[in-house]
Amino acid sequence: MATLPATSVGARAKYEPVIGLEVHVQLLTDTKIFCSCSAKFGADPNTHVCPVCLGLPGALPVLNKKAVEFATLAAMALNCRINETSIFARKNYFYPDLPKGYQISQYDKPLAEHGFIDIKINGGSKKIGITRLHMEEDAGKSLHDGFPDAATRTGIDLNRAGTPLAEIVSEPDLSSADEAYEYLTRLREIILYTGVSDCNMEEGSLRCDANVSVRPRGQKELGTKTEIKNVNSFRFIREALEYEIDRQIEVIESGGKITQETRLYNANEGKTFGMRSKEQAHDYRYFPEPDLLPLVVDAKWQAEIRSKLPELPEIRRARMVADYGITEYDAGVLTASKSLADQFESAAKAAKNSKRVANLVQGELMGRLKAKNLEIEQSPISMHGVAASADLVESGTISGKMLKDFYDLCFERGKDFPAIYEEEGRPQQSTDTSGIEKIIDELIAANPKQVEQYRAGKTTVIGFFVGQVMKASKGQANPKMVNDLLVGKLKG
Numbered sequence: 001m002a003t004l005p006a007t008s009v010g011a012r013a014k015y016e017p018v019i020g021l022e023v024h025v026q027l028l029t030d031t032k033i034f035c036s037c038s039a040k041f042g043a044d045p046n047t048h049v050c051p052v053c054l055g056l057p058g059a060l061p062v063l064n065k066k067a068v069e070f071a072t073l074a075a076m077a078l079n080c081r082i083n084e085t086s087i088f089a090r091k092n093y094f095y096p097d098l099p100k101g102y103q104i105s106q107y108d109k110p111l112a113e114h115g116f117i118d119i120k121i122n123g124g125s126k127k128i129g130i131t132r133l134h135m136e137e138d139a140g141k142s143l144h145d146g147f148p149d150a151a152t153r154t155g156i157d158l159n160r161a162g163t164p165l166a167e168i169v170s171e172p173d174l175s176s177a178d179e180a181y182e183y184l185t186r187l188r189e190i191i192l193y194t195g196v197s198d199c200n201m202e203e204g205s206l207r208c209d210a211n212v213s214v215r216p217r218g219q220k221e222l223g224t225k226t227e228i229k230n231v232n233s234f235r236f237i238r239e240a241l242e243y244e245i246d247r248q249i250e251v252i253e254s255g256g257k258i259t260q261e262t263r264l265y266n267a268n269e270g271k272t273f274g275m276r277s278k279e280q281a282h283d284y285r286y287f288p289e290p291d292l293l294p295l296v297v298d299a300k301w302q303a304e305i306r307s308k309l310p311e312l313p314e315i316r317r318a319r320m321v322a323d324y325g326i327t328e329y330d331a332g333v334l335t336a337s338k339s340l341a342d343q344f345e346s347a348a349k350a351a352k353n354s355k356r357v358a359n360l361v362q363g364e365l366m367g368r369l370k371a372k373n374l375e376i377e378q379s380p381i382s383m384h385g386v387a388a389s390a391d392l393v394e395s396g397t398i399s400g401k402m403l404k405d406f407y408d409l410c411f412e413r414g415k416d417f418p419a420i421y422e423e424e425g426r427p428q429q430s431t432d433t434s435g436i437e438k439i440i441d442e443l444i445a446a447n448p449k450q451v452e453q454y455r456a457g458k459t460t461v462i463g464f465f466v467g468q469v470m471k472a473s474k475g476q477a478n479p480k481m482v483n484d485l486l487v488g489k490l491k492g
């Protein structure tokens, strides 16, 4: 839990935070950006390496076409303008996990610029500018634990060196930790829809740095910013920003000055800490990469890539509200991932009543998943199973109560609805009128007061009778039939 400095609400209200985010996403290519080594995560250290990604003298980079297509697709999904010609540049710095002594990135001529994401905040919508999206290679990894002499040595794993990244830089348009959180959530969702990255934060395929400053409200000039680096979850980024905003206000309010520096977030303490200053003085001495030609993504290639752009989540939600008559909230849940939305739509289209499918997913499936701490992808009941069950309720073959029981069984036994329904012998709700009529007659005899109320015009009392009949039939009766029979008999 973050322990925030005791900045008073009054002091906080006087200042406006200004936040910009730099997000790195790893592109899901099979091979690295400048060589044919596998880019797969999780192999034994230094098994996915070659002279190019080891930075051996004389080895030349060859650009991965798929990486260009993925980065371009991501840029298009983020409403960026694609620069037909972009230039790779060397970013020079010394670090043990960077064998070449420079990283190949893009500098003054990036692949794409001038994009935006719309975020929802406080019931409204806000446009957050995207300054640029550029391509670069990742560095290797320093390993500080997990091997025999880790106490005295640091290991270097260069499997990650040369894996392709897209760096997405936002404008400083975000003005709260919540907005930053929302931006990251939307950004991740969009990238996931394009399929160019798995955005898995635990495996480092999505990383985020935040630039943050505060200024008195109404002031044009920006305050001095700090950069928070290497935070590994959206929740921690929000906490780190909340802490850092309050810290800066506190410093300014007590007459101090903010030092421009890089800070790290300690999630255990809920605080940010400045890095030692000698770690931060950077002069990258960028210059164009002489071993690579300018990258040209011409109009024809751009059109080819654009044709692969999927329907994006925001647009899809709006369409699903219109197509299936579902609420915006439902649409939001059902479009949480592209695969879920795809599964839902194919099931809903195949079912008799798509709204019922949506309601069952929302009302019966999601709650059970949550109770078992399962993701939708791990659901024992497939969207096809939901559609099959919805059709059985729709046709009156099973009751809503029976459906709930079947769903419980599905979760107990880890099987899909059609399999469970088969196992249970394809039961149907009772349409045996004589049995139900007998129950109704008994109820009417036993509850003269309610019968009198009904006959005096208080027709809502029928709900009491329906409930009693359903209970007596153990949920097997068809509610519509029960209702019809009751109306007939209560009229007397």
Ligand SMILES: [Zn+2]
Binding pocket: 032, 035, 036, 037, 048, 049, 050, 051, 052, 053, 054, 162
């Ligand atoms: Zn390689």
